[in-house]
Amino acid sequence: MRRLHEGGRIDRSQRIEFTFDGKSLAGFRGDTLASALLANGIGLVGRSFKYHRPRGIYSAGPEEPNALVTVGTDGRREPNLPATTVELADGLVAESQNRWPSLKFDVQGINGLFSPFLSAGFYYKTFMGPTRRAWMFYEHFIRKAAGLGRAGKEPDPDRYEIRHLFADVAVIGAGPAGLSAALAAGEAGARVVLVEQDFVAGGCLLSEPADGEARVWLSVTLARLADMPNVSMMTRTTAFGAYDSNVLGLVERHGSATTDPAKGEARQIMALLRAKTIVYATGSIERPLTFANNDRPGIMLASAARTYLNRFAVLAGTRVMVATDNDSAYSAAFDLAAAGAEVTIADSRAEPTHELLEQARHWGIAVRRKSLISNALGRYAVRAVTLSEPGGAITLEYDLVVVSGGWSPTVHLTSHLGVRPVYRADINAFVPGKLGAGQFVAGAMTGGFITAGAIEEGHRAGAEAAAFCGATKSVQPPFSLDDAGPNDSPLVAPHFVGEKDGSQARRPEHSFPLRSAQRGFGNPKAELTKGKAFIDLQMDVTASDVALAHREGYESVEHLKRYTTLGMGTDQGKTSNLSAISAMAGLRGMAVPDVGTTTFRPPYTPVAVGALAGRSQSHLYKPFRRTPMHDWHVASGAQMLETGAWIRPWFYLASGRDVDEAYVAEMRMVREAAGLMDISTLGKIDIQGPDAANFLDRVYVNGFAKLPIGRARYGVMLRDDGIVFDDGTTTRLGEGHFFMTTSTAKSAEVMSRLEFLLDTAWPDLRVSVTSVSDEWAAMSVAGPKSRDILAAAFPDLDVSNAALPHMGLIEAKYNGRPLRIIRLSFSGERAYEIYAGASVGKEVWCRLIEAGAPFGQKPYGVEALGALRVEKGHVAGPEIDGRTTLDDLGLSRMAGKRSGYVGEVLGRREAFSDPARPRLVGLRSLEPGKPLRGGSILFRPGEPIHGHGLGRITSVTYSPTLDAWVGLGLLARNAAEEGTEIIATYPMKGQTVRARIVSPIFLDPKGERLHG
Known part of the structure; x- marks a missing residue:
């Protein structure tokens, strides 16, 4: 222990x-x-x-x-x-x-023996051959070896949330600078949000001895902040990204072991904090030293050893080597010695300051000058180090090695908006560049490492940020270290130093800022003779990897990063970036700022996908819609399917055990008797006004002005560029009153399009358009027995062929609610669409189910509906895919010689008549038992099978009526002659099927079934 x-x-x-x-x-x-x-x-x-x-x-x-x-x-x-x-x-x-x-x-520790073959960029050189398909062999093994941890496969039972926060002043970092900034801004009257990634506030002060003035200053400051109602402190919260307009991305964490999902507690909360001003007080990160085997367990940063000692009362070793090139590590050495450890300091500099040497002498610490660690010995724990000194190499035994190569200000957040950091040679580090208005920096991230200075900087930044927001209350002078304790104990950030005086320890009267020897990245020759010297510990990038990248021309830091994977781990190279840049600068004979830095991007630390999603998961991922008959479908064994924003019946288990069996049975039922389909998902738009007919004449390629009242017409809309936009049916209810239906997928887009045209293109038209999709439940009865079923369900209505012909309309009442019956078909059979008020939709549905039972009617799903429309040759989403024209789909006769409709001019472009453009065709498999597949590429027999071919299959189905696989496709016009054989290739499965080009209307080309 x-x-x-x-x-x-x-x-x-x-x-x-x-x-x-x-x-x-x-x-x-x-x-x-x-x-x-x-x-x-x-x-x-x-x-x-x-x-x-x-x-x-x-x-x-x-x-x-x-x-x-x-x-x-x-x-x-x-x-x-x-x-x-x-x-x-x-x-x-x-x-x-x-x-x-x-x-x-x-x-896999054996990988170390093969390290000569696993150097930087080995994946580029190793997995490229010997054949073009060699990668398919390698991939399985690479995926098994890749990664670090393994995520769970079970659903996460915890809850995540997203919220929005607002503040006048956002302070990032609750160290001495951040706390002082929040205190000043709060006193000025600003609304302040203080963000701290740790679970307690204090920053570097938490690493100071618990009996010092740091604890007093921290306690008093936190108490004053707690008394301010306008200051909110968010601990366990990481500011992972800075965005335009002073927006910060935050993630607030609560461990799964400390949350109770049953009480509605969220495990993580992502917040978007919108602030008028931001004070960055993110501190700095200690840099390591590079030497052979510098990754062994028992080697850690000096600041870490000090933190574990003073914050957590953990002495990480008893025989300690402190290796440094700057003053700050002496604080760790003194504290470790005070705790009883035997400490030696190896300082690479020739002359550390006299004050430090005196302090070391009082603590009984030997200081070895001009001393560099060249190698660490041990395997599962460090046991000794080899030092390179003017008198030669020496090996000494230690169980803990702490290292310090200086400090790098944490400039990540300030760089997220494109502000490039600026190099300062006096600290051998980069500091934030010039920030925009309303953004301030304070503390160690500015390159000053004295705590008293950080407190003053934070106070000044907080007061200026509050003033920027218009908060004008007077602010007290900063709460200084002198106010927290005796005047003989100034505070040093990120380090205290101590002095031994007999049996009593006291603090010195002088603070020691960090001073770097700027010697690059340790001993660059160590790896060549002793072992691997790691620059990026997480990604196993060594000094020789950087040298190899230089030899092979990857000299840019961005190229170096990608070639070696340096800085691409979960730590994003926080301890390795400057060492790598310094190494490349040395190899290129350039100054560090001339080499530049990599680009810092969000997130600062990894963010769980759950936090980004919040509650938007499963069915909460996006809003979904249910029809009025949804509960009936589920209770009746329907297997539901998401189609756009809707949940629709896919198929019914009563028809078959799986979709392949069920949809064929449901198709037969519709063709031979009747089927009932829920079509409530269609877009429904009410169009009224004196100019409604004129409006529709412009929207559709075919005319609607002469459509009689009580009749319906199929119409096609184009985009401005002449490409087909959507199709649907519109029924005339009165002289200036129309009822439009659209496809399920395009309902919202069509509504938006109509409103746009009325607002911008034709504001003079007296027309109003209203979406009534949710007001109407809709269902379709299709099949030879459909008229009989309709008559049985509504005995008071005349549904004879004379009273209700194809494309005719009947309006009535059902339980006092409007009822519309329109005779039109999508399946190719005689069919009727019944529209009832949504509140009585389920009741009407059940009435039709009951009336149709004696005739063999059952409900059918969207899989069967899609197959039925393929047999009839009706186009839908797979054909109207945003790339096809009227001519492509065989619909140009609808427009005839009309003019004045949207898309007319550009739709007549010469390119749209190119013989190589696709044309809608039917395809019938010539190989029994071999299915056609949607997405297959079409080729002429005997031609090489590669590239995009002559076209593609868009929709397929097995036709029980024809006992064959059939499909619709888009094929180059100069190759689309009916009766021609074609080859359909499905590259994903490596399958090829012979097919014949036929008419896209496979069933009832004269329309006798739907007109009967």
């Missing part, structure tokens, strides 16, 4: 039980999974991406590249979470990943 008996910011009164790789462990409230694992002596937590090398905990925040774990079970299983950001909760189940069969023994 590595937990100290006292100290830290954990609640020792709340013991928490959890498991890791099936082993029961315990921690305390306030722990992260990483701190609890370290406290239990667990250093090996995962395997690396490519080489499957043993990896341990490297950092203490979202920049963690190594310690990725899977949390949860079944539907709550979430992979690739940094253990450093997982808040410990009772019952938490975690497991290591990317290993088999166990973490200690991973078979």
Whole structure:
């Protein structure tokens, strides 16, 4: 156990039980999974991406590249979470990943032996041959080896939400700068939202000793903020993206172990925060050092070792090597020594400051100057390091190595809007570029690493942001460190330093800003002689990979990133970006700013798909519509199908055990007796006004002005460019009153189109259009017995051929509600469409079901309907696909010599008469038992089968009437002669079928069935 008996910011009164790789462990409230694992002596937590090398905990925040774990079970299983950001909760189940069969023994660890063949870009060079289809062989193995964690396959039982937030001032980061900014803006009267990714506020202050003035300053500041009703603090919340108009994307997390779905609690909430101003106080990330085997468990960032010690009371090692090229790591060394560790500092610089050397002497720490780590020894844990020094190499034993290569300001969010970061040589890092109006930065992300300065910067930024919003209340001077404790203990960010005076420890009177030696990326020659020196720990990108990319011409940082996969892991290269840029700059003999940076894009840290979806999942993904008869269909064994926004009967189990059997039976029923179909999904538009007929004459290619009252007509609409838009039927109810029906798929588009034309093209027409789709339930009775069924259902109505001819209309009442019966057919049989008020739709449906039973009528679904229309040669969505003209579909006779309709001029373009354009044809299989397939490509017999061919099959069905597979297709006109044989090839399945070109009307070409 590595937990100290006292100290830290954990609640020792709340013991928490959890498991890791099936082993029961315990921690305390306030722990992260990483701190609890370290406290239990667990250093090996995962395997690396490519080489499957043993990896341990490297950092203490979202920049963690190594310690990725899977949390949860079944539907709550979430992979690739940094253990450093997982808040410990009772019952938490975690497991290591990317290993088999166990973490200690991973078979794929053998990849390290083949590393010469797995260098940067190996996938480009290895999986390209020897044949064109070789990839199909490789793909199976690559997919099995790829990835890190494994997501659950079960449905996630938790709930996710999306909400919208508004603020005058949004402050990102609750470290000393962010807290000070929120305090100033709140005092000025602005509405403030303070966002913090950690589950407690404080930032770097949480890594300071718990008995210092940092704790006092933090407690007082948080109390003052809590008393401000205009300030809201959101912990456990990551600002993952910055967008135009000061919009921030946030994800608020609640662990699955701490939420109760039964109480309606959301596991994660994505919020879009719209702010008038933004204060970025996102801090900085410590950089590692690069040396051979720098990925071994037991090597971590100096700031992480200090955090685990002071925040979580975990001493990660007892014999500690601190390797650094700057001042900040000394704070970690002093704190570790104060906790009882034996500490040595290897400083690559020739002359650290006198103050630091004095502090080290007081703590009994040996400082080795001009000393570089060249190699780490050990496998599952570090046990020793080799130092390169002026006097030669020396190997010393340690159980913990902490490293610090300086600090990189966290510029990600400020870069999301295209603001390029600016390089500062004095800190060897990039800082935010010039931001737009209403955006401010403060704290360590500006390149200043003194806490007192960060507090002052934050206060100034918060006050300026509030003033930008018009908040004018007076603001008190910043709450300083002097106000939090004795004047002899100034605070340093992101680090304190300490001094040993006998048995008492006290804080020094001087703070030490970070000073970088700017020596690039460690020892670039280490890998050549000692072992792999990793730049990107998560993606297993080494220093030699960067050198290889340089030799092969991938010198641009964007090319380097993609060629080596550097920075493409879940950590997005947070600890590796600058090291990689520095390495390439050295190889090219250029300055770091001349090499540039990669492009930072959202999200800053990975975002769960569930959070992005919110409640928009399953049937909540988008609104769906049910017809008035929906419940009857479900109760009667209908298998439902989503068609656009509607849920419709696909087929009925009473007709067959599956769709292939059922639709054929339902087709026979309609052809031989009668079937009842729910067509309530058709678009229905009421058109009224003195100019209604004139309006329809312009909308449709065929005329409607002379349509008699009480009669219906089929019509086709074009787009402005002459392409067919939609088809449907319109019935004239009165002199200036029409009832239009549209296809289900285009109902909303047609309605919008009509309104657009009236508002823009013809505002002088006296016409109103109203969607009445929801007001009417609709059903169709089709088949030879349909008239008999209609007469039985409505005995008071005359439905004879004389009273109700084809395309005729009867208007009546049913239980006091309007009833319309229009005789028209989509199936090719005599058919009637019955429209009743939606409130009585189910009642009318049941009456027709009862009346039709003696005649053999049953309901049928959309699968059978589609097959029936193919037999009759009626075009639908697959043919009216936004690319076909009237001529293509054989409908040009409808327009005749008319003029003045939408699409007329462009529809007569010469290109639309090209012999190579498609024409609607019928196709009949010549090979019994071999089905035609929709999407098949058509070729002439004997011609090479490749490319786009001469056309394609759009719709197919098995025709029980013809006992053959038939289909509709679009074929080049110069190859569409009836009687010609054609080859239909379906590349997806490698199937080829011989077919004959025939008339697209397979059944009843003279229309005797529907007119009878």
